[in-house]
Amino acid sequence: MKSNSLSSFDEMIDENGNVRPAYAGYRQWYDEQNPRWMGQQGKQAESFFRRTGITFNVYGEDAGQERLIPFDMIPRIITRDEWTKLSRGIEQRVRAINAFLHDLYHKREIIKAGKVPERVLAGNAAYLPQMVGFTPPGGVYTHIVGIDLVRTGADDFMVLEDNARTPSGVSYMLENRETMMAMFPELFSRVAVQPVSDYPRALARSLAACAPPACDGSGRPTVAVLTPGIYNSAYFEHAFLADQMGAQLVESSDLRVVDGRVCMRTTRGWKAIDVLYRRVDDDYLDPLSFNPDSMLGVAGIMDVYRAGGITIANAPGTGIADDKAIYSFMPEIVEFYTGEKPILKNVPTWRCAEKDSLAYVLDHLPELVVKEVHGSGGYGMLIGPTSSKGEIAAFEKKLRAKPENYIAQPTLSLSTVPIFTKAGLAPRHVDLRPFVLVSPNGINITPGGLTRVALKKGSLVVNSSQGGGTKDSWVLAE
Amino acid sequence: MMLGRSAWGVFWMSRYLERAENTARMLDAGFRMALTRGHSAAGDEWRSVMITLGLDDDYAGKGGEYTGPVVTNYVLRSPENPISVLAMVENARTNARMVRTAITREVWEATNESWMIIRDVLARPVKEADLGTVLDAIRRQSTLVRGAIEGTMLRNDIFNFARIGCHIERADNTARILDVKYHVLLPSLAWVGSRLDNAQWEMVLRSVAGERAFRWLNAGALDPRGIAEFLILDQRFPRSLAFCYNKLASNMASLARAYEMEMPSHLLLREAGQRLAKSDIGHIFEDGLHEFITDFVTGNRRIADAIAADYRFSE
Numbered sequence: 001m002k003s004n005s006l007s008s009f010d011e012m013i014d015e016n017g018n019v020r021p022a023y024a025g026y027r028q029w030y031d032e033q034n035p036r037w038m039g040q041q042g043k044q045a046e047s048f049f050r051r052t053g054i055t056f057n058v059y060g061e062d063a064g065q066e067r068l069i070p071f072d073m074i075p076r077i078i079t080r081d082e083w084t085k086l087s088r089g090i091e092q093r094v095r096a097i098n099a100f101l102h103d104l105y106h107k108r109e110i111i112k113a114g115k116v117p118e119r120v121l122a123g124n125a126a127y128l129p130q131m132v133g134f135t136p137p138g139g140v141y142t143h144i145v146g147i148d149l150v151r152t153g154a155d156d157f158m159v160l161e162d163n164a165r166t167p168s169g170v171s172y173m174l175e176n177r178e179t180m181m182a183m184f185p186e187l188f189s190r191v192a193v194q195p196v197s198d199y200p201r202a203l204a205r206s207l208a209a210c211a212p213p214a215c216d217g218s219g220r221p222t223v224a225v226l227t228p229g230i231y232n233s234a235y236f237e238h239a240f241l242a243d244q245m246g247a248q249l250v251e252s253s254d255l256r257v258v259d260g261r262v263c264m265r266t267t268r269g270w271k272a273i274d275v276l277y278r279r280v281d282d283d284y285l286d287p288l289s290f291n292p293d294s295m296l297g298v299a300g301i302m303d304v305y306r307a308g309g310i311t312i313a314n315a316p317g318t319g320i321a322d323d324k325a326i327y328s329f330m331p332e333i334v335e336f337y338t339g340e341k342p343i344l345k346n347v348p349t350w351r352c353a354e355k356d357s358l359a360y361v362l363d364h365l366p367e368l369v370v371k372e373v374h375g376s377g378g379y380g381m382l383i384g385p386t387s388s389k390g391e392i393a394a395f396e397k398k399l400r401a402k403p404e405n406y407i408a409q410p411t412l413s414l415s416t417v418p419i420f421t422k423a424g425l426a427p428r429h430v431d432l433r434p435f436v437l438v439s440p441n442g443i444n445i446t447p448g449g450l451t452r453v454a455l456k457k458g459s460l461v462v463n464s465s466q467g468g469g470t471k472d473s474w475v476l477a478e
Numbered sequence: 479m480m481l482g483r484s485a486w487g488v489f490w491m492s493r494y495l496e497r498a499e500n501t502a503r504m505l506d507a508g509f510r511m512a513l514t515r516g517h518s519a520a521g522d523e524w525r526s527v528m529i530t531l532g533l534d535d536d537y538a539g540k541g542g543e544y545t546g547p548v549v550t551n552y553v554l555r556s557p558e559n560p561i562s563v564l565a566m567v568e569n570a571r572t573n574a575r576m577v578r579t580a581i582t583r584e585v586w587e588a589t590n591e592s593w594m595i596i597r598d599v600l601a602r603p604v605k606e607a608d609l610g611t612v613l614d615a616i617r618r619q620s621t622l623v624r625g626a627i628e629g630t631m632l633r634n635d636i637f638n639f640a641r642i643g644c645h646i647e648r649a650d651n652t653a654r655i656l657d658v659k660y661h662v663l664l665p666s667l668a669w670v671g672s673r674l675d676n677a678q679w680e681m682v683l684r685s686v687a688g689e690r691a692f693r694w695l696n697a698g699a700l701d702p703r704g705i706a707e708f709l710i711l712d713q714r715f716p717r718s719l720a721f722c723y724n725k726l727a728s729n730m731a732s733l734a735r736a737y738e739m740e741m742p743s744h745l746l747l748r749e750a751g752q753r754l755a756k757s758d759i760g761h762i763f764e765d766g767l768h769e770f771i772t773d774f775v776t777g778n779r780r781i782a783d784a785i786a787a788d789y790r791f792s793e
Binding site for chain 2: 264
């Protein structure tokens with residue numbers, strides 16, 4: 001997908017060619033550096049990532065291959081004031097998401113009030129009947145949330161997507177900063193940046209604060225990270241987080257229900273887990289409750305969960321809140337539960353399930369982005385402006401056959417941040433995923449997040465599986 | 479607290495690295511031996527290397543050739559050999575990745591880097607002229623990982639399982655060399671003192687990196703009984719059976735202390751240790767060196783299995 005770069009908001013340079021305040025300190029430092037030396041540093045970063053094993057696995061072709069997510073060493077910078085406003089908006093949205101989930105699995109007042117139609121729940125696989133009437137420990141549904149933001153102007157940040165299931169990428173946020181500090185230590189003494197390194201401790205605290213009733217309260221709750229295993233694309237991150245939290249990294253084959261608790265097989269026998277930070281989908285959690293064909297999962301974990309024997313983070317069934325069919329209702333959802341206007345805007349969205357919207361979408365396919373309601377990772381979507389007539393016609397067929405499976409959005413002109421190239425700095429489109437922790441003690445947002453950047457000139461696709469890279473994301477301290 | 483699967487992972491990570499290193503030594507010794515002998519005798523030598531490595535049934539079945547370049551490439555990197563050195567290093571790295579949270583960053587990076595380096599040197603067939611460099615690289619990488627374990631890991635159960643894996647494997651490897659070469663160490667009227675004997679004895683020592691130490695201890699003299707004693711009973715030599723079992727005893731004792739409990743594997747190990755301690759080389763030769771070694775290898779495997787069961791390596 002290409003955009004006209006002229007119309008995009010450049011985060012470093014304003015329309016008169018001047019450096020914006022956010023980048024003033026950095027740019028001054030950058031201009032003093034020798035570009036050749038900078039280039040060498042970039043290569044060093046890559047060998048550092050390889051040696052430390054910061055890789056992700058790719059499915060499909062070359063199965064089992066480990067790749068690096070390209071890292072660009074020019075930071076993405078946000079001012080303190082911009083961040084303050086953003087974090088207020090994020091906090092409001094995350095509170096609303098948790099209230100919405102509780103409501104959906106209990107009284108369903110928002111549906112009774114006619115703000116969200118019942119049809120988006122009916123037959124939606126992300127809505128779990130097993131969760132109806134049950135409140136997770138501490139009342140928290142989404143312990144960890146990643147909110148995908150895009151920027152289209154000086155004051156225009158919009159939410160592109162809420163990730164309320166098992167958002168990934170936080171290890172890149174942390175390692176990118178470590179790498180930057182190792183490569184350019186003096187830079188951080190020149191520009192004051194808010195630290196991100198507290199995230200693992202905050203995560204551990206946040207999870208421990210949601211211990212289940214069965215946790216005996218003597219000492220710290222036992223936390224474990226559940227990974228699908230070393231061949232999962234995000235395995236590095238699972239191991240990284242477990243390591244940083246001092247938690248056990250378990251696979252489902254390590255787990256079993258013993259005496260009403262979910263236990264892990266240790267060298268000394270079965271040991272109960274209090275809080276399970278699972279990085280597997282709902283479907284692979286419990287073969288008895290969800291997917292009987294799955295070899296993965298812990299038979300009976302849902303019964304233990306409902307009896308207060310374990311906390312599962314995020315709670316099963318949170319996927320209904322980040323479903324693309326729900327997304328378009330987020331402004332109403334925020335207002336319904338907080339009584340306030342949403343601070344962060346949604347991207348305008350047409351729900352193809354609605355007749356008028358479908359008609360509009362069909363008329364404007366060449367200029368719209370059409371997404372599958374249940375798709376993710378940039379797959380299964382139509383990007384009108386870069387698609388051929390044939391592709392559009394083929395997609396139109398699918399859309400007409402099952403309009404309720406699709407939503408459509410205008411092609412956004414994402415903001416740009418420069419990347420380092422052999423020819424100097426060059427603007428590329430970016431998004432931002434801040435990470436949010438929710439516990440009964442409050443909401444914690446790490447200043448910064450993961451900036452994904454489309455490395456190809458003009459491209460708007462930032463997904464790492466499709467040629468995207470990452471950047472260190474700074475929130476200035478002053 | 480440690481997962482049974484993690485104990486299994488560090489145990490095998492260590493075993494694979496140890497085996498990769500010992501395999502490199504075997505090849506080095508075989509290579510030197512073959513160089514000093516005629517063409518047909520070199521073939522016998524390579525066959526005995528393959529038997530020692532436990533690869534010969536498979537290799538002979540495939541009709542493999544017993545010449546240096548073919549054997550060394552099969553052992554080092556052939557995709558047809560499921561336990562090539564390359565596969566061992568890959569397995570070690572996969573295990574390290576699986577137990578990433580149980581090992582230090584240094585140990586992980588050393589293991590990961592070893593894999594990257596060995597993968598690169600073994601990316602193409604190894605030419606005879608490069609063999610020395612390649613074998614050196616394999617030994618050096620194994621040493622680096624061991625150094626990282628020694629220098630950075632907490633002395634807890636994780637460390638103990640890593641060391642136990644290392645010494646179980648090392649004892650097995652030394653015993654296998656003795657098992658294949660025991661006949662050259664037996665008294666033989668016809669061969670005693672011949673140059674061939676000397677070369678064979680030197681090969682045995684060289685394959686466990688013991689030639690220098692032995693010469694130093696014995697003022698340069700080589701005698702088969704002394705070599706057997708050195709490899710089996712000398713507690714100062716880090717690749718002897720006695721040394722490995724002393725280490726095993728101390729790592730297992732640490733586990734028992736930390737867990738406040740002894741398991742059946744402790745009993746098995748103690749019995750085997752006592753048998754070794756009571757042995758002297760005269761009795762071993764009288765009762766049969768071959769029988770002694772065969773029993774040892776079987777007992778060693780039984781101890782490894784008992785440890786895996788006692789500490790719940792798998793369900």
